[in-house]
Amino acid sequence: MSKKSISYWKINLKYLGILLSIWFTVSFLFGILLADTLNQFYIAGFPLGFWFAHQGSIYVFVILIFVYVYLMNKLDKKFDVDEI
Amino acid sequence: MSAQTWTYLLVGLTFFIYIIIAIVSRAGSTKEFYVAGGGINPIANGMATAADWMSAASFLSMTGLIAFMGFSGGQYLMGWTGGYVLLALLLAPYLRKFGKFTVPDFIGERYYSKNARLVALICALFVSFTYVVGQMKGVGVAFARFLNVPFDTGVLIGIGIVFFYAVLGGMKGITYTQVAQFCVLIFAFTVPAIFISLQMTGNPIPQVGFGSKGTDGVYLLEKLNQLSVDLGFDAYTKVNKDNLINMFFITGALMFGTAGLPHVIVRFFTVPRVKDARISAGWALLFIAILYTTAPAVAVFARTNLINTLSETPYKNAPSWFSNWEKTGLLTFDDKNGDGKIQYVSDTTNNELKVDQDIIVLANPEIADLPPWVIGLVVAGGLAAALSTAAGLLLVISTSISHDLLKNYLQPNISEKGELFAARVAIAVAVVAAGLAGLNPPGFVAQVVALAFGLAASSFFPAIILGIFDKRMNREGAVSGMITGILFTATYIIYFKPQLGGSGLPEDYWFGISPEGIGTLGMLFNFIIAILVSRFTAPPPKEVQELTERIRTPRGSTSLNRSVH
Numbered sequence: 075m076s077k078k079s080i081s082y083w084k085i086n087l088k089y090l091g092i093l094l095s096i097w098f099t100v101s102f103l104f105g106i107l108l109a110d111t112l113n114q115f116y117i118a119g120f121p122l123g124f125w126f127a128h129q130g131s132i133y134v135f136v137i138l139i140f141v142y143v144y145l146m147n148k149l150d151k152k153f154d155v156d157e158i
Numbered sequence: 159m160s161a162q163t164w165t166y167l168l169v170g171l172t173f174f175i176y177i178i179i180a181i182v183s184r185a186g187s188t189k190e191f192y193v194a195g196g197g198i199n200p201i202a203n204g205m206a207t208a209a210d211w212m213s214a215a216s217f218l219s220m221t222g223l224i225a226f227m228g229f230s231g232g233q234y235l236m237g238w239t240g241g242y243v244l245l246a247l248l249l250a251p252y253l254r255k256f257g258k259f260t261v262p263d264f265i266g267e268r269y270y271s272k273n274a275r276l277v278a279l280i281c282a283l284f285v286s287f288t289y290v291v292g293q294m295k296g297v298g299v300a301f302a303r304f305l306n307v308p309f310d311t312g313v314l315i316g317i318g319i320v321f322f323y324a325v326l327g328g329m330k331g332i333t334y335t336q337v338a339q340f341c342v343l344i345f346a347f348t349v350p351a352i353f354i355s356l357q358m359t360g361n362p363i364p365q366v367g368f369g370s371k372g373t374d375g376v377y378l379l380e381k382l383n384q385l386s387v388d389l390g391f392d393a394y395t396k397v398n399k400d401n402l403i404n405m406f407f408i409t410g411a412l413m414f415g416t417a418g419l420p421h422v423i424v425r426f427f428t429v430p431r432v433k434d435a436r437i438s439a440g441w442a443l444l445f446i447a448i449l450y451t452t453a454p455a456v457a458v459f460a461r462t463n464l465i466n467t468l469s470e471t472p473y474k475n476a477p478s479w480f481s482n483w484e485k486t487g488l489l490t491f492d493d494k495n496g497d498g499k500i501q502y503v504s505d506t507t508n509n510e511l512k513v514d515q516d517i518i519v520l521a522n523p524e525i526a527d528l529p530p531w532v533i534g535l536v537v538a539g540g541l542a543a544a545l546s547t548a549a550g551l552l553l554v555i556s557t558s559i560s561h562d563l564l565k566n567y568l569q570p571n572i573s574e575k576g577e578l579f580a581a582r583v584a585i586a587v588a589v590v591a592a593g594l595a596g597l598n599p600p601g602f603v604a605q606v607v608a609l610a611f612g613l614a615a616s617s618f619f620p621a622i623i624l625g626i627f628d629k630r631m632n633r634e635g636a637v638s639g640m641i642t643g644i645l646f647t648a649t650y651i652i653y654f655k656p657q658l659g660g661s662g663l664p665e666d667y668w669f670g671i672s673p674e675g676i677g678t679l680g681m682l683f684n685f686i687i688a689i690l691v692s693r694f695t696a697p698p699p700k701e702v703q704e705l706t707e708r709i710r711t712p713r714g715s716t717s718l719n720r721s722v723h
Binding site for chain 2 (some may be wrong): 079082083086090093094097101102105106107109110113117118119120121123124125127128129131132133135136138139140142143146147150153154155156157158
């Protein structure tokens with residue numbers, strides 16, 4: 075593996091690490107394990123923990139994928155590995 | 159026009175559209191048959207993936223489940239959407255770069271082993287077949303209730319339609335039909351939801367509406383919590399603390415299972431480039447999210463309406479839909495205390511009303527008194543959801559047989575034409591077999607779906623992830639990991655599912671994890687065993703290590719794709 079492709083892969087893994095931590099936090103933490111605590115707070119009429127379990131985490135999932143696509147398309151260009 | 163006429167009209171119209179699309183998009187080569195020629199537009203692929211994914215269960219049963227579960231129902235909402243993040247970030251782009259047709263293709267080549275391919279093949283067949291039988295049954299139920307045809311005839315009509323466009327069009331025909339089916343099902347699901355949201359809260363967006371104040375100025379969720387508590391149920395939004403670990407594991411099993419299901423993964427082989435695979439997962443989830451964020455709103459509206467309309471209502475004043483559904487046996491009333499009123503309470507000895515969760519979506523337009531065409535629309539949507547999922551699954555079954563078994567295992571010298579013919583025969587046989595199983599569904603079909611997700615999570619998911627992210631992963635590690643995952647998960651599920659003949663009792667669940675959630679643990683065992691075994695055995699051959707490096711960068715995907723076959 076060339077130096078270039080090693081650093082391309084490292085940056086990719088860094089993106090994955092950050093985005094998947096958010097994925098885990100909104101669903102498994104906010105939507106399940108911490109939901110009871112969050113339910114003391116309200117957002118637009120919803121108890122917050124309930125909102126993450128039934129609405130919020132899904133919105134965040136969609137955003138995460140589009141952010142990943144944006145970041146990777148930029149990274150592919152920068153490292154000149156994009157498709158023609 | 160009556161609801162009956164509308165239903166005939168709308169179902170007939172949508173079926174006509176599907177057939178026209180099938181004729182226009184016939185498949186001419188194996189590549190068109192397996193992966194639609196690899197040239198599908200990412201947005202179209204997103205819609206097809208969404209239709210493929212949202213089954214009769216998502217459309218008909220999930221809302222009802224949530225309506226009766228409240229907060230804990232979030233496990234289905236998060237579980238059946240979160241897997242797409244994993245697909246987009248960890249699987250789809252790399253598998254697209256790999257550029258073959260099936261999941262067993264990847265497993266077989268990455269682990270340089272025909273036996274690994276065979277294990278993957280058997281899993282893919284089992285998972286897809288159990289799933290498709292449920293869809294056929296869904297078609298039969300929808301026909302039986304709304305078109306007044308017998309259940310068997312309903313299943314036969316379903317077989318006929320799927321047979322026609324799947325055998326003719328392969329993946330190409332299925333993809334374009336699924337795009338149309340997505341439009342039908344999403345329209346059918348959201349229109350009644352918008353109507354009801356307007357009726358109950360004055361807000362046309364259901365996702366916002368169910369958090370707003372009702373017409374009486376009280377927050378809808380607060381009102382539902384109060385109604386539930388008054389009748390002895392848990393408050394709707396209350397977190398069930400004893401169930402949190404189980405909910406955590408079930409959500410995980412559904413997410414990892416989604417990312418390991420062959421009929422979902424194969425959709426990402428149909429787009430032209432790696433970057434299309436990434437974005438198309440995004441579109442797919444966006445389209446799925448429309449239904450999955452509307453469903454919890456419908457659940458709240460339906461539960462509130464149900465309690466308001468029926469609780470303490472004299473039986474003789476019950477609305478007409480009540481007696482219609484009583485006839486089907488999906489709704490029953492038993493006047494235990496003889497006061498002539500409907501008591502709907504949590505306490506089972508005094509409760510007099512039983513409502514099957516499956517009727518919530520179908521009965522909702524009637525409960526909310528919506529115009530008759532909405533009812534026809536919902537039936538057409540339910541059928542679209544069932545048919546599109548069935549077609550996608552049947553294609554995986556046929557590809558597994560003609561490509562993985564015949565071409566790569568039994569008869570490597572088969573011609574392109576011979577393989578295409580075999581694929582058509584295989585899908586025809588699969589349609590008929592699934593239909594017959596659907597006619598006479600073994601009682602455990604619903605239970606087996608848990609097994610399908612559990613197995614996908616504990617076998618495919620780790621094997622594929624390690625194949626991409628761990629260059630050192632070898633045949634010995636992957637195969638022993640898959641076998642550990644499958645054996646552990648299947649044993650646990652069978653032991654704790656009385657419907658499958660198991661003798662285990664819920665008190666003995668490990669850490670309170672029910673069979674639906676055990677796939678998460680099976681997956682962890684798979685990862686651990688695979689990594690341990692691989693480190694004590696020989697590394698994979700040089701060309702496999704190079705393959706692993708190659709799939710990590712996008713460039714060259716199109717040429718790789720062209721060189722195949």
